Amino acid sequence: MIEVKNLVRTFKSGDRTITPVNDVSFELEQGTLASIVGKSGSGKSTLLSLLGALDKPTSGDVLVNGVSLAGMPDGKLTEYRRRDIGFVFQQFNLIPNLSALDNVMLPMEFAGIRKAARQEQARQLLEQVQLDPDKHVRRINRLSGGEQQRVAIARALANAPKLILADEPTGNLDEQTGEHIIELLSSLSRDHNTTILVVTHDRSLANKTDRRFRLQQGRLTEEAARSRAAAGSPA
Amino acid sequence: MTTSLTAAVDAGTLGNRNQAASGSTGTSGTSGSSTAPAFSVPVTATGIGAEVDTTGKALALAQGTGLGDYRAASTGALLGTTLAEKNGLSVGSTFTIKDQSFTVTGLFDAGTAFGNNALYLTLPTAQTLADLPGELSTMVVTVNSMENVDAAKTALQAALGTDKADVSQGQRNLQTAVSSLGSVKNISFIAFVAALATAGLIILLIMVMLVRERRREIGVLKAIGAPNRTIGLQFVLEALVLVAMGSVVGAAIASFASGGIASALISSNTATAAATTGRRGQGFPGGIPGGAGFPGGNPLGGASQLLTSVSASASPGVIAGGIAAVFGVAIIGALVPALLTARIRPIEVLRGE
Known part of the structure; x- marks a missing residue:
């Protein structure tokens, strides 16, 4: 369970103080597929960075299964990212000179999993995201955008995290591939009981999630929740 | 001692002036020389016990063969190229010394005009000609x-x-030689330290450049949970691999080039000493009875001659020290960039996407 309590993040820009995240509070049950929609610059990515311990809040706290991130030392935050968080980025952010398999194995390597075990697990994850087995050992830069995003999702799942944070996961993909990615995320959240929080400005994508939040001028409001069955029907 | 040979070296105006002043006939020397109207440098005949010159260096035969058994009497002779040319002789030609006929078996090139104005006989033959059987004037060890x-x-x-x-x-020459070697050693050590410092700087710059280029990759690795030490270690290992590859290439080049470099350094360090001893030797060809004159050069050899057999090599201790120093420099060079990676915050890198 993820609990966000009165989260605030401010930046100084010259004489001005910008508050992209302003007193945000919400809770997500384990296995929820949620989305945050908002205009560009509304603070969506900043909120995601705070949840993923990539950035530290000015005030407030994030609790993951009751464990507070506030005041956690950098080493522990790295461990939290490695163990509990999976990231999916709009630009995929895979290591270009490594194969799909090697990219998926990376987080497991950092977690100290033995090579044979991580290789087997990485293959299974790539199969789950439906990447053609012939392409497992192919270099990232020889894969299409959709294939790269599948690899990125497999990498995010590598250490069986509690929370996957996806920042515009379909932003660089065509509509059909984007649909496939969302279906994939939805099924993964169901099958792995993983909480997935997707940041997007694509309303049709957001409509397919269990819970939908809107971020506006740093303030978060929840829109009407949908059941997963309803989310599966055309919006 | 009379001979049918004519000296190949003319003493020139200085020799003629000296002759006028002293009344020298120009026939002094170990062996006989032709009686030329003008003063000429005597032809020096030397008896040798092996195919070496008077300094102990191997004779450089330009034509023909050696004298075979140098410890047996023989009518063969080795002539300097300029002496043979002056007298119109070639391999197989004959000439006389004390009315005894000798056959040219080979021509040698001593590298100097004075050195080539000489001939070599077997040691017993020279002793017989000089009426000094069993005696030696000089032995080079x-x-x-x-x-x-x-x-x-x-x-x-x-x-x-x-x-x-x-x-x-050749105490003085030995000291010069040792001193030259010491200079070469010092130059080599300074060059080694300079090369190490340069290598360290290059590694530092390369690694800093790599860290800057791979900033995004580092940010991503940190975002997915890579500890700072893992990323830093990766850069140190990359630097070590870089250095190991460079060392292998450098060692291969050095193994081929070290001899030439050492020779160049030694010759440049001994040039002055060699030139001094060489000039002095050339001014006094021979003069010792018994067929053991010196057609050019100090019998004990100049510094350069002493150092001709110097070869570049490194002891296991030096190699081990060098490897340790190189890898030490690589680690120090990579440490700063590795520490830089720790300061990269993933959010700053990913925010820029």
Whole structure:
């Protein structure tokens, strides 16, 4: 369970103080597929960075299964990212000179999993995201955008995290591939009981999630929740 | 001693002026020389016990063959190229010394005009011609190491007797040689330290550049949970691999080039000493009875001659020290960039996407 309590993040820009995240509070049950929609610059990515311990809040706290991130030392935050968080980025952010398999194995390597075990697990994850087995050992830069995003999702799942944070996961993909990615995320959240929080400005994508939040001028409001069955029907 | 040979070296105006002043006939010297109207440098005949010149260096035969058994009487002779040319002789030609006929078996090139104005006979033949059977004027002993020179000198003096022979060593030349080697060693050490410092700087710059280029990758790795030490270690390992590859290439080049570099350094360090001893030797060709004159050069050899056998090599200790120093420099060079990676915050990198 993820609990966000009165989260605030401010930046100084010259004489001005910008508050992209302003007193945000919400809770997500384990296995929820949620989305945050908002205009560009509304603070969506900043909120995601705070949840993923990539950035530290000015005030407030994030609790993951009751464990507070506030005041956690950098080493522990790295461990939290490695163990509990999976990231999916709009630009995929895979290591270009490594194969799909090697990219998926990376987080497991950092977690100290033995090579044979991580290789087997990485293959299974790539199969789950439906990447053609012939392409497992192919270099990232020889894969299409959709294939790269599948690899990125497999990498995010590598250490069986509690929370996957996806920042515009379909932003660089065509509509059909984007649909496939969302279906994939939805099924993964169901099958792995993983909480997935997707940041997007694509309303049709957001409509397919269990819970939908809107971020506006740093303030978060929840829109009407949908059941997963309803989310599966055309919006 | 009379000979049918004509000297190949003309003393020039200085020699003629000296002749006028002193009334010299120009026939002094070990062996006979032709009676030329003007003063000429005498032709020097030397009896040798091996195919070496008077300094102990191997003779460089330009044509023909050696004298075979140098310890047996023979009518063969080795002539310097300029002497043979002056007298119109070639391999197989004959000439006389004290009315005895000799056949040219080979021509040697000593590298200097004075050195080539000479001939070599077998040692017994020269002793017979000089009516000094069994006697030697000079014996050149080559010692296998500089460390053994003193011991060899003592042993030789004891064996030959102090009243019969003087045993001397090219002490000054030896010191020059050792001093030259010391200079080369110092130059090499300074070059090694400079190369290490340069290598360290290059590694530092390369690694800083790599960190800057791979900033995004580092940010991503940190975002997915890579600890700072893992990323830093990766850069240190990359630097070590870079250095190992460079060392292998460098060692391969050095193994081929070290001899030439050492020779160049030694020759540049001994040029002055060699030139000094060379000039002095050339000014006094021969003069010792018994067919053992010196057609050019100090019998004990100049510094350059002493150092001709110097070869570049490195002991296991030096190699181990060098490897340790190189890898130490690589680690230090990579440490700063590795620490830089720790300061990269993933959010700053990913925010820029």
